Amino acid sequence: MERLSFDSSSLDATEEFLSRAYTPMRIGGRPQETGARIERRAVGDLVVDKLDFDYTMAYDAGSLGKVCLITLHRGTMADTTDGRDAVYGPGDTFLVAPPDRPYTGELRAARYTITMFDPALLGQVAANGGRHEGPVALTGLHAKDPAANRRLGSTVAFLRDHVIDAPDPGGLVVATAARHLAAVALSAFPNSLDDDTPHPADSRDAGTRTLRRAIDFIEENAHRDIGLADIAAAAFVTPRAVQYAFSRHARSTPLAHLRRVRLARAHRDLAAADRRTTGVMDVAARWGFAHPGRFAAAYREVYGTTPSATLRKGP
Numbered sequence: 001m002e003r004l005s006f007d008s009s010s011l012d013a014t015e016e017f018l019s020r021a022y023t024p025m026r027i028g029g030r031p032q033e034t035g036a037r038i039e040r041r042a043v044g045d046l047v048v049d050k051l052d053f054d055y056t057m058a059y060d061a062g063s064l065g066k067v068c069l070i071t072l073h074r075g076t077m078a079d080t081t082d083g084r085d086a087v088y089g090p091g092d093t094f095l096v097a098p099p100d101r102p103y104t105g106e107l108r109a110a111r112y113t114i115t116m117f118d119p120a121l122l123g124q125v126a127a128n129g130g131r132h133e134g135p136v137a138l139t140g141l142h143a144k145d146p147a148a149n150r151r152l153g154s155t156v157a158f159l160r161d162h163v164i165d166a167p168d169p170g171g172l173v174v175a176t177a178a179r180h181l182a183a184v185a186l187s188a189f190p191n192s193l194d195d196d197t198p199h200p201a202d203s204r205d206a207g208t209r210t211l212r213r214a215i216d217f218i219e220e221n222a223h224r225d226i227g228l229a230d231i232a233a234a235a236f237v238t239p240r241a242v243q244y245a246f247s248r249h250a251r252s253t254p255l256a257h258l259r260r261v262r263l264a265r266a267h268r269d270l271a272a273a274d275r276r277t278t279g280v281m282d283v284a285a286r287w288g289f290a291h292p293g294r295f296a297a298a299y300r301e302v303y304g305t306t307p308s309a310t311l312r313k314g315p
Contacts, residue, residue, distance in 0.1 A: 002042040009034045021049075023065075028058030041164045043174045045118040048156075048164045052111045060104045066116040067138065067185065068096045071156045075110035079103070079141070086141075093152040095141040095189065115156050121182040126193055127229040127239040140190035148188035155184045163290050172288040175225035205237040206244030214242050214254055222261045222287075228254050262287040263298060270310040280307045 006017050014036045015027045021040065035054035040047065047066075053075075070077065071093045079086040079096070081103045088094055097103035099119045122136040143149035163177045186193070217234035218226075231254050232239040246252050266287040273283060281292055284307070289295040299307045 002040065004040045006036070006038040008036055018059075018061075023062040025059055025061040028060065041160075043164060043171070045121075046164065046174060046178045047114070047116040048160045049114040049116075050160070051114060053107050054109060056109065057107045058105070059107070060102075062102050063100050064097070064116065065099055065119075067099055067119050067122065067182075069115045069152065069156060069185065070094055070096050071113040071115070071153055073111045073113070075112075076108045077110055077112070078106045078108070080105050091149070091153065093143065093149055093156060095138060097141070098137070113156055113160055115159065115181065117178055117182060121178060122186055122191075124227055124229055125179050125183040125186060127227070127232070136186065137192045138185065138189040139192055143188045144190065151184055152188050155181050158291070172223075172225055173285045173290045176288040177290055179227060202238050202241040203244055205241035206248055208245075208249055210235045210237050210242055210245040211249045214245065215257065218254070218258050218261055222258060222265060226258070231258075259298075260302075262289070263302060266295075266307075267299070267303060267310065270307055271313070273311055275311045278311070280311055283307070283311075 004021075006014075006021075008014055008017070011027055011034050014034070015025065017038070018025045018027075021038070033055045035052075037050075037052045039050045042048070045066075070088070072088050072090055074090055077088045079088070081097060081101070096105075119137070120135075122138065126136045143152055159177050159181055163173060213235040214231050217231055221230070228239045228242065232242045235242050235245075237245075242254055246254050246257065250257070266283050266289065269283045269286065270280070281295075284290075284292070284295045289298075296307055299305075299310075303310070
């Protein structure tokens, strides 16, 4: 976990910090109020920053190399890249720019959250959904509709406030949350998968042998950060083929089966744990469950009781 803070009223120091933390950047204008505060939490390729600027600041920045989501809480932000004149306000979540493109704009007394992740994660979650193999790109900067914008904002808020800002966030929890964010972004923004169609060979490969190999891999690797692309590779088929195999022969999906296996491992660990030294969310986080309410609901549906009740009955 990387944690850092920046608090300065110096424009030169702010420009230097932003250039070091994000991409080479030039601040324009000479405002009189120059307070800037930034807090960063980062695990691996996932970065969540809280930023607060007291003043209007024009910027001219290089490419980030990452998917960069902005969630605006106060003030406004204007995107002037390539002559655009888009203005965002509180409640908007949007892409600042494609990962490989520079960008320009203006912050106006803005408080906002930046969430960044590796663009390759989009391809991974697309494969996890059985939709595509290979690179995937977001082709629009705005959410498709207000509901998609709200989903993005709430996902960013949960990731920021309940996952990455925890005292010691578990690696599997963070990885699962990052995949979820990428999946929400993929559903919320126009993207290169909008015209994707299935391949006939995938249907031919979706047999019971594929299902067995996939299940064996999941059982042996549920403790690791794995997705559909990994499961398909272990089964020697495409992600879509393994999706078809689960649908036809198990009436489920690979990722649903993975969640069931992880839930069963959490149940096992709760039953064996000492309640004096172990908490419910310690076990849940170990198996990739970050949200206490959702974990408890899924647990009760399968086991007919609460996780805390199972822990109390332990040795």
